[in-house]
Amino acid sequence: MKGELESMKTNKVWDLVDLPSGHKAIxxxxxxxxxxxxxxxxERHKARLVAKGFTQEAGIDYKETxxxxxxxxxxxxxxxxxARLDLELHQMDVxxxxxxxxxxxxxxxxxxIGFVVKGQEKKICKLNRSIYGLKQSSRQWYLRFHK
Structure with a gap:
């Protein structure tokens, strides 16, 4: 879990902010x-933080998926x-x-859950980047990869 959060911190996935009125946090x-x-x-234990994207509303939280x-x-x-041309194939994983x-x-x-910042318990995460579970995550990854 700490490794997953460290990746998110390195990639500046979110900023802690006060929830603006009229918005809801997923x-x-x-x-x-x-x-x-x-x-x-x-081999190892793996943890992934996933957004509860099923609570997102079309047209408000996302436009296209x-x-x-x-x-x-x-x-x-x-x-x-x-195989036929006896070529080498390289695979990559992000x-x-x-x-x-x-x-x-x-x-x-x-x-x-389990990693609420002490002294900032009332703050929420404003996402700058997509994370697993959001409806638009795969599209945003594709667009970035394509760009």
Whole structure:
């Protein structure tokens, strides 16, 4: 959890502010997973802070959610070409992909459960970047990646 919050701090995902009148703060939750090696032993414990995007309202909290996706048949075709021509294929993973998406809307979120800043308990997070769980996160990531 501390590692996840450190990534968010490094990427300046939010600022602590007072909730403006007329706005509501969405909630969040922690998703915890155990990552295992191929032999079944524990590799690491993973925590991800996720916004409760199901409480967002269309037209207010987000306008568009469409993001391009690839068809599985396209991936299979690409892999077949790589195998046939004996090429090398490199894969990349962006650990905190959605944190790179810049938000166009004003989104306010409650402070992360278990990590409320002492002395600022009444403040909420004004999101500067998208996080997992928001309706527009995948679109914002795609737009940033495309740009």
């Amino acid at each position: 909630g969040n939750k922690w998703i915890l997973k155990v990552k295992r090696k191929s032999d079944g032993s524990i 469409f993001s391009l996706v690839v068809k599985f048949t396209s991936i299979r075709l690409l892999l077949a070409i790589v 650990k905190t992909a959605f944190l790179n998406g810049e938000l166009n809307e004003e989104i306010y979120m409650e402070q992360p």
